[in-house]
Amino acid sequence: xxxxxxxxxxxxxxxxxxxxxxxxxxxxxxxxxxxxxxxxxxxxxxxxxxxxxxxxxxxxxxxxxxxxxxxxxxxxxxxxxxxxxxxxxxxxxxxxxxxxxxxxxxxxxxxxxxxxxxxxxxxxxxxxxxxxxxxxxxxxxxxxxxxxxxxxxxxxxxxxxxxxxxxxxxxxxxxxxxxxxxxxxxxxxxxxxxxxxxxxxxxxxxxxxxxxxxxxxxxxxxxxxxxxxxxxxxxxxxxxxxxxxxxxxxxxxxxxxxxxxxxxxxxxxxxxxxxxxxxxxxxxxxxxxxxxxxxxxxxxxxxxxxxxxxxxxxxxxxxxxxxxxxxxxxxxxxxxxxxxxxxxxxxxxxxxxxxxxxxxxxxxxxxxxxxxxxxxxxxxxxxxxxxxxxxxxxx
Amino acid sequence: xxxxxxxxxxxxxxxxxxxxxxxxxxxxxxxxxxxxxxxxxxxxxxxxxxxxxxxxxxxxxxxxxxxxxxxxxxxxxxxxxxxxxxxxxxxxxxxxxxxxxxxxxxxxxxxxxxxxxxxxxxxxxxxxxxxxxxxxxxxx
Numbered sequence: 001x002x003x004x005x006x007x008x009x010x011x012x013x014x015x016x017x018x019x020x021x022x023x024x025x026x027x028x029x030x031x032x033x034x035x036x037x038x039x040x041x042x043x044x045x046x047x048x049x050x051x052x053x054x055x056x057x058x059x060x061x062x063x064x065x066x067x068x069x070x071x072x073x074x075x076x077x078x079x080x081x082x083x084x085x086x087x088x089x090x091x092x093x094x095x096x097x098x099x100x101x102x103x104x105x106x107x108x109x110x111x112x113x114x115x116x117x118x119x120x121x122x123x124x125x126x127x128x129x130x131x132x133x134x135x136x137x138x139x140x141x142x143x144x145x146x147x148x149x150x151x152x153x154x155x156x157x158x159x160x161x162x163x164x165x166x167x168x169x170x171x172x173x174x175x176x177x178x179x180x181x182x183x184x185x186x187x188x189x190x191x192x193x194x195x196x197x198x199x200x201x202x203x204x205x206x207x208x209x210x211x212x213x214x215x216x217x218x219x220x221x222x223x224x225x226x227x228x229x230x231x232x233x234x235x236x237x238x239x240x241x242x243x244x245x246x247x248x249x250x251x252x253x254x255x256x257x258x259x260x261x262x263x264x265x266x267x268x269x270x271x272x273x274x275x276x277x278x279x280x281x282x283x284x285x286x287x288x289x290x291x292x293x294x295x296x297x298x299x300x301x302x303x304x305x306x307x308x309x310x311x312x313x314x315x316x317x318x319x320x321x322x323x324x325x326x327x328x329x330x331x332x333x334x335x336x337x338x339x340x341x342x343x344x345x346x347x348x349x350x351x352x353x354x355x356x357x358x359x360x361x362x363x364x365x366x367x368x369x370x371x372x373x374x375x376x377x378x379x380x381x382x383x384x385x386x387x388x389x390x391x392x393x394x395x
Numbered sequence: 396x397x398x399x400x401x402x403x404x405x406x407x408x409x410x411x412x413x414x415x416x417x418x419x420x421x422x423x424x425x426x427x428x429x430x431x432x433x434x435x436x437x438x439x440x441x442x443x444x445x446x447x448x449x450x451x452x453x454x455x456x457x458x459x460x461x462x463x464x465x466x467x468x469x470x471x472x473x474x475x476x477x478x479x480x481x482x483x484x485x486x487x488x489x490x491x492x493x494x495x496x497x498x499x500x501x502x503x504x505x506x507x508x509x510x511x512x513x514x515x516x517x518x519x520x521x522x523x524x525x526x527x528x529x530x531x532x533x534x535x
Contacts, residue, residue, distance in 0.1 A: 307454075316407055349427075382412050384433070385432050
């Protein structure tokens with residue numbers, strides 16, 4: 001089979017799409033004004049900025065005044081939690097509820113809050129990788145400041161019951177934030193209808209450039225200042241706005257929310273072929289709920305092989321994939337997400353995440369399904385762990 | 396993770412992979428929990444390592460260091476193999492990322508463990524010759 005190049009790591013980042021790039025181009029060399037300037041060039045930048053805000057707001061069912069542009073999903077996560085905590089700590093609310101398998105932008109912020117005297121409840125996610133709403137309900141206390149549960153998990157792709165969680169929080173009068181970096185553009189989101197108070201978005205996961213994101217904050221939730229020094233983003237985040245990035249991001253949001261169901265259905269068919277194909281290998285398991293998952297995300301544990309070796313061999317065959325979160329690479333410990341599902345360390349070490357999108361073809365899937373077993377068998381042939389597993393099985 | 400060309404070469408075309416059925420010494424180090432296991436097989440004739448094979452479960456660096464270590468001791472007297480350090484393996488591979496240095500330690504220990512087994516089979520106490528084989532540091 002001829003070697004192909006297949007990018008199957010869209011949960012890590014995506015390629016900037018042609019329409020996004022075209023939308024951005026005029027704002028580099030023609031409409032390069034500062035949005036705070038009085039003259040026409042500045043006014044047109046300001047107009048582009050506010051039009052982008054309207055587009056982003058509309059695509060998630062929010063008001064433009066509820067959108068703050070940020071530099072990335074991690075910034076949005078940090079700002080949301082720190083802002084709410086700082087404000088409510090003054091009212092004696094020093095408790096946070098989150099889950100054990102959040103992105104580190106959430107987990108590390110929560111850990112920082114613990115150092116500031118906050119107590120954090122980390123909810124379990126069970127074998128299927130889904131938070132139970134009743135656990136949220138039981139964990140809420142008088143002094144709970146915020147509940148932050150991700151919309152969809154970045155490593156295994158499971159979609160959380162955010163509406164139910166949001167309803168519980170609303171009833172108890174607790175702010176509900178969700179890190180929706182992996183979900184936006186893949187599942188239909190309507191923040192007002194779903195009762196979501198705060199939501200983090202990242203541009204580069206939906207074919208915009210890296211370095212731009214947004215935080216939705218429901219009207220009535222005051223925010224603390226993130227950056228001092230100017231009137232940008234309603235005085236809360238100073239700094240000259242990155243107009244090309246923001247315009248591209250808005251275009252990406254618009255496109256990502258067009259035909260969302262149709263694209264999702266198409267991608268899910270390929271995803272399911274990948275799952276069924278790889279699970280034909282002995283001693284493999286799909287991580288996370290089979291049904292409640294993003295249309296493009298597959299995470300499978302392959303016993304007897306180690307994830308990094310697998311990725312290197314796939315790379316040699318032109319396939320870009322990931323083993324757990326890209327942010328975890330460089331660390332020697334297996335992914336906290338997979339361990340949270342109850343996987344043993346040695347099984348977690350051998351995980352493979354493929355994240356495809358609407359550009360993935362049937363031929364790409366054929367190719368992946370031909371290469372993965374070949375590579376796995378090669379690694380298993382030289383694995384003393386696989387030898388041991390086979391011996392134990394034959395006993 | 397930036398690997399040198401040599402590491403990638405030894406990973407993609409590992410030398411001396413496999414088993415030796417009538418091996419004179421077999422050593423296994425590491426554990427599945429940490430994500431690395433190395434198993435080394437030695438054939439020894441007249442004090443010389445006439446053949447060596449390995450099997451490894453682990454990352455790219457673990458495979459590459461196993462492969463390089465076997466190359467460095469094949470055809471050499473036992474005394475030379477005993478002197479092989481993890482540093483020598485790293486240098487032969489044109490370096491390793493800092494977080495992967497433990498893999499080279501594992502390779503050194505795998506050889507020592509196989510030589511210990513060889514001496515034990517000969518009815519010789521390996522401890523004074525091979526020394527203690529420590530646990531890999533990052534597991535603890």
